[in-house]
Amino acid sequence: MAAELAERVDALLPQTQCTRCGYPGCRPYADAVAAGAAGPDQCPPGGDATAAALAGLLGKPVLPVNPVHGTEAPARVAVIDESVCIGCAKCLPACPVDAIVGARRQLHTVIAADCSGCDLCLPPCPVDCITMVEVASLPLPLSQVRARAVGYRRRYQAHQARETARQTRRDAQLATRGLGPDAS
Numbered sequence: 001m002a003a004e005l006a007e008r009v010d011a012l013l014p015q016t017q018c019t020r021c022g023y024p025g026c027r028p029y030a031d032a033v034a035a036g037a038a039g040p041d042q043c044p045p046g047g048d049a050t051a052a053a054l055a056g057l058l059g060k061p062v063l064p065v066n067p068v069h070g071t072e073a074p075a076r077v078a079v080i081d082e083s084v085c086i087g088c089a090k091c092l093p094a095c096p097v098d099a100i101v102g103a104r105r106q107l108h109t110v111i112a113a114d115c116s117g118c119d120l121c122l123p124p125c126p127v128d129c130i131t132m133v134e135v136a137s138l139p140l141p142l143s144q145v146r147a148r149a150v151g152y153r154r155r156y157q158a159h160q161a162r163e164t165a166r167q168t169r170r171d172a173q174l175a176t177r178g179l180g181p182d183a184s
């Protein structure tokens with residue numbers, strides 16, 4: 001029952017995976033909302049329209065987005081200044097929707113159409129060569145937000161699966177060298 005409700009909550013979220021709600025992604029937030037541990041007003045990218053839709057689904061009073069979590073803002077995409085990028089690749093694992101292309105010691109670039117505007121690539125960049133650029137003025141129609149969300153969710157799930165597999169491989173390599181967390 002809770003899982004079914006979480007699915008319905010998740011379907012209303014914009015899937016930027018920005019973590020501004022206080023959870024590590026849209027699905028964990030959806031799980032918390034469905035469990036009654038989080039309110040429907042914690043998703044700034046979804047804005048007041050999504051908060052109202054969630055409140056309607058849950059039968060709760062409609063409230064604007066709680067500013068503690070941020071405010072609704074025009075859609076943005078990340079842009080990398082390739083004249084400054086040192087190809088360290090630290091931004092790659094940070095991007096929850098795999099919108100950055102590049103490899104170690106190569107210049108990196110953002111696929112604007114895939115960027116959810118989550119800002120999560122900014123902190124890891126050691127040379128501050130990533131900036132956020134506005135691409136649309138509000139409000140985006142909910143139909144457009146939901147259409148984008150489908151692609152973001154799919155790439156987020158692929159990203160999570162790849163990161164989990166990478167961590168599993170790393171743990172296995174450490175274990176064969178006696179360096180795993182259980183090593184004494």
Ligand code: SF4
Nearest residue numbers: 017018019021026043
């Ligand atoms: S878009 Fe960001 S704030 Fe909204 S639910 Fe997803 S991770 Fe949380």
Ligand code: SF4
Nearest residue numbers: 095115116118119121
């Ligand atoms: S490129 Fe940066 S801002 Fe865009 S989705 Fe990836 S991490 Fe977020």
Ligand code: SF4
Nearest residue numbers: 085086088089091125
């Ligand atoms: S983190 Fe910054 S410097 Fe490193 S590859 Fe990404 S954009 Fe380039």
